[in-house]
Amino acid sequence: MSDWIELNEGNGLFHSDPKKQRAQLKADGRTLNGSLSIADDGALEFTTDRRRSNPVDFEAHWNGPKPAKISITTGLPVFSNENSLKVGFLTAAYGLWFKNFGYSFVLQSSLDIVRQQILNPDTELMYWNYLIEVPTREIANPCIGLMRFRTDYFPIALIYDHLVVFPSPKLPHPSSTSPMQMSKKVMSFSDQIASRYQHRCVGPAVLICDGQEIVNPDLIQNATIPPQYSWVDRWD
Structure with missing residues (x-):
């Protein structure tokens, strides 16, 4: 995912790091590895x-007669496996919710399929479209x-420039x-709110919007402290 963002951020055809490139020159039966760039x-x-x-090919190419044809x-491996790229965004989004909302988010049985997909990036387990591309970068930071x-x-x-959609406690995925x-x-998690969720919540936290549960840590059984409820109102 980071390689894909790098290519898009730089508006270039190749990685700025030559080690990430897969470029080869062939001439007169010899093969040389290298990197591509755009000159001024x-x-x-x-x-x-x-x-x-290969040192033999390298010396022969530069010290022998110039080839008539080169x-x-x-190749750009980052674009060769679209599913792994999608799972990269899914993994980053999962970590972002954990960073902001703490264990109450990850301790949900509704996210079992998400965890399975993260652990198996080469297999499409989440068959629905959980990744939506937005036309422009609407948010500067994740x-x-x-x-x-x-x-x-x-x-x-x-x-x-992508939006990742997670399952909710109510539904595994949105309908079309x-x-x-x-x-x-x-x-937005202000300092006052963040202290309740970011790994320091004194009890399970439940997030509700318009009467629907958005976060419900049902994997926490027999909690000794009652759940803390937060409501998101006035949807615009």
Whole structure:
């Protein structure tokens, strides 16, 4: 996920770190590894890497006759496995909710499928579309929030230009609906509120919006301290 963001942030074709590139030059049966970059004049430049190339091919290429034909190939592994990229966003969003809301969020049986998906990034276990691309970066920094699909509410996280939708205690995923029937709200944790949730909550915390449970730590059984309830009202 970080590699994907780096490529988009830099508005470039290649990673700025040559070690992350998969570029090869082939000429006269010889193969040299290196990296690609865009020169100041817009030209495409290939820089050979002696340490990552066969020393015999490297010396023959630079000290022998110049080849009449050269081919250069490259690849972007970050785009080769779309499911792993999606799970990267899911993992970051899961950690973001834990950072802000504490153990009350992760101790929910409704998130079992999320944890299974994180542990198995190469297998599509969450078959519904939990990752939504937004047209532009609406939020400068990653944050958490809520999203309403018609009359159903779900926890979300906004990371870069993607929105991650989690299951709720009520429903495993939203039903299909039109964008006109969807809206989102970013949640702000001030210092006074954060102290209740960020790993320091004295009891299970339940979050409710319009009468629907958004967070309900049902894996905490027989809690000695009654749950703390928080309500999100005045949805705009």
